[in-house]
Amino acid sequence: MPDATHAAKKDDKPRRRLSSDERRADFIQKSIKLFAEEGFESSTRELARRLGVTQPLLYRYFPSKQDLVSAVYDEVYVRRWRPEWEALIADRSRPLTERLCAFYGVYTDAIFHPDWIRIYLYSGLKGEEINARYMRVVTTRILAPIFAEVRHEAGLPERAPTEEEIDKLWVIHGGIFYFGVVKLVYAKTPPRHKDSAVAFGVRAMIEELKREFSEEERAPRR
Amino acid sequence: MPDATHAAKKDDKPRRRLSSDERRADFIQKSIKLFAEEGFESSTRELARRLGVTQPLLYRYFPSKQDLVSAVYDEVYVRRWRPEWEALIADRSRPLTERLCAFYGVYTDAIFHPDWIRIYLYSGLKGEEINARYMRVVTTRILAPIFAEVRHEAGLPERAPTEEEIDKLWVIHGGIFYFGVVKLVYAKTPPRHKDSAVAFGVRAMIEELKREFSEEERAPRR
């Protein structure tokens, strides 16, 4: 009797054959979907089933399942970052609020997808190093520049943010991100008020930062 | 030869015996730790190993692993909620900012533990119904009351928040929660600036809400 545990197709009439590159890309794309849905413990057999191939074929393209996971990380984390985002934040020809709303508009357009958010959360829970690296990138490429721009708009001299100040920025940045988690992961509904939620967070962050800066001016520390 | 896959202790000298209630509670407490660390796919054998008992004993106390998971949900979600939190928010004898800082102080004291946060994230990714229920509780017992208090402090008539306004409150509430995620899950370090991060979020939220209310007063909708 035929072993069904590796069956590729029910009707094995049209057994097409892909080039090495196509097949590899197919594995990664379908893995993103599967891992996002069910986590990284998803079986290689379920993945193969979705691809319409048998399970051992995976090991022709990836030495181990962990190598496939790493390829998924690379595709999701690294390839979706747009360097032009950083220029958007620092473009002083536009009002700061407008700039930051524009930045968080395109940033959330990029990451507010169930695939991205769920893989991010899963890998974070796994304690993957790439997660910590991503957090450092956010800190230095987004939060610190925002801090510098708010100070500039407030007419204050440039200064590196303290750890505590970065934490305050994380509350807003994380709040915007977590708004996406609530909508896409928990409620499974499109984020209808994304723009006004972003604008609320941006304005609240800028104004509260300015307020704290002016208090600091009045009573300098140390 | 003895089968090691179910071994409880190496030295089986002191084989103590617990009461039904103690053992059941022990299963739940150790499950919280284990599931928080490794997710709900953790094996029942690993759990038994940590308890110092054999794996089939679990099935004397829980019909299935899923029943154990449900017991963990109950312990973590339901039992940690403090009804007095709601009174804290509505206590108009104190200034609103102070009230909300106090509320978020004790609320984060309750939930800013790796166990709670990780189980919350894991169960949310699994799409568990209890997660959606918790979100509704947060909305009606925390966010809507905060909305009412801000309006009251602004001298405005009572009014139910729109979905869009609740979303704005989620940005701050979620931001405070996600600050805990960043510290406890990603960075694995105690949230040193918890109080000032909370105060930042609270003040930013209150002031920005007031600002939007006053704009609304100037140009009423519809």
Next chain:
DNA sequence: TTGCTTGTTTATCGAGTGAAAAATTAACCT
């Protein structure tokens, strides 16, 4: 057609999974 390359399947292994049934034994009650 022949023959070679390579994408793909078949078959299988060893370890680990949740769960059921039955045997064992510690603790309590007369």
Next chain:
DNA sequence: AGGTTAATTTTTCACTCGATAAACAAGCAA
């Protein structure tokens, strides 16, 4: 002491997991 209850272990099953080796077959070049 003896006897009973119930906590715990032993044994085992059917299944799933990631991974390997070998057989097969589609496409292409001669």
